Amino acid sequence: MAITAEFLDQLDRFNLVIHKRVTSNYIGTRESIASGQGLVFEDHRLYAIGDDYRWIDWKVYGRTDKLHIRRFEEERSLTVHILLDKSGSMKFMDKWDYAAMLGVGFAYLTMKENEKFQFSTFAEDIDNFRPKRGRQHLASMIHQLNAMKVSGVGDILKAARAVKKSTFSKALIIIISDFLYDLKEIETALALLSKNNLKIIQLFDKKEYDLAFKGEFKLKDAEVRDEIQTFISPHMQKVYKDKLGQHCAAIKKICMDVGAEYHLVTTEQPIFDVFFEVLRENLLLRSGKVK
Structure with a gap:
């Protein structure tokens, strides 16, 4: 990482x-x-x-x-809860490294404001980190993330239930994931957390988002380990992009329905631009520009 x-x-x-x-x-x-x-x-x-x-x-x-x-x-008194997907699909190319940097960045910026925060990762189960304030304590969390195994089938609904159980007042919840889950599960999970200030970051590696490959490939499901041999043609790329676009659009609509803020991000985007875009509303609230 x-x-x-x-x-x-x-x-x-x-x-x-x-x-x-x-x-x-x-x-x-x-x-x-x-x-x-x-x-x-x-x-x-x-x-x-x-x-x-x-x-x-x-x-x-x-x-x-x-x-x-x-x-x-x-708004200032919100506890910040960062939820980071570590399931197998997040291991594709640079996606996990970028996601982990986003998660650590949000945690660090929160800590610098002397705000309370929780940091969790999830796949089949959820792991919670509650580092004390100070850069040296954050280093311990980074070390654990470096050693973390990114694999398995993600369970976003189980993770949402765990976060809801540990959240006792309105919180700012940031979820970082590719959201390659069943739409009904996503809808139920986000609805559980909808009373909070909820920010969704749907993250893809740029090559994954564009399917920037051509020719014959062996594709392996990163979570269930199934393999298929296929030929990636321009037609297949178009079908893939259409289906992925529909999936992303459906998630964006779910976010609108539950009052969550949706961000579609690829790993080619400068990471500090993403920090500013995701936190922009909170920064404007602090400046008094948004009431």
């Missing part, structure tokens, strides 16, 4: 640039809100049973006689 100290240094620089931008925007936004005249601003919502009372804006209560929650505090 290509996770190096240099990669973590790059994450530090990325976090610093984003933090400076968000902090300056956020301060300006909060100052304008503080000068409001008796209004309930769009960055608030009504308090509901089960909400953390520490998020109540008592100044707004004094003006309106109603309890309101600061959305910024609500």
Whole structure:
């Protein structure tokens, strides 16, 4: 797995640039809100049973006689849960290395913000990592990922049930997988987690996504180990791309139906572009640009 100290240094620089931008925007936004005249601003919502009372804006209560929650505090206090698919199909070409870097990157950026996070991998079963804060503790998790066997049949529904069982309040859940699963299982799994801020990253190696091979090949199922001898022709490439496109479109629709955010990513994309795109909404929430 290509996770190096240099990669973590790059994450530090990325976090610093984003933090400076968000902090300056956020301060300006909060100052304008503080000068409001008796209004309930769009960055608030009504308090509901089960909400953390520490998020109540008592100044707004004094003006309106109603309890309101600061959305910024609500979003900021989310526990981040990163769920990484380690089933056999993730081993194709550079897919696992890229997926692992994404997972570690999200964990590291979360840790740098002093946020709580959980990191899990899944295939037939789910493995949980709860590293302490600090770069040296993250190194232990990276070491375990380096030694991890990427194989087996994935069970996304079992993984979703485990995450739901361990999630006691609204969380930011990021799932990184190729999602080569039965659509009904995917729909059920995502519905289980739909009360959270759910971000889906469907990841493919670029050659896998385009089926960039021609001629005679022996294809082996990475999870159940079945093999077939086939000839990859332009017609077969078209059929493959059509079916894969339909599968991805169906997953995107499922995400829309359950309120999840969908991202289709290939390994040729610059990884820091993916970090920014996936976290963009959260960054804008912190800056006050999205209410």
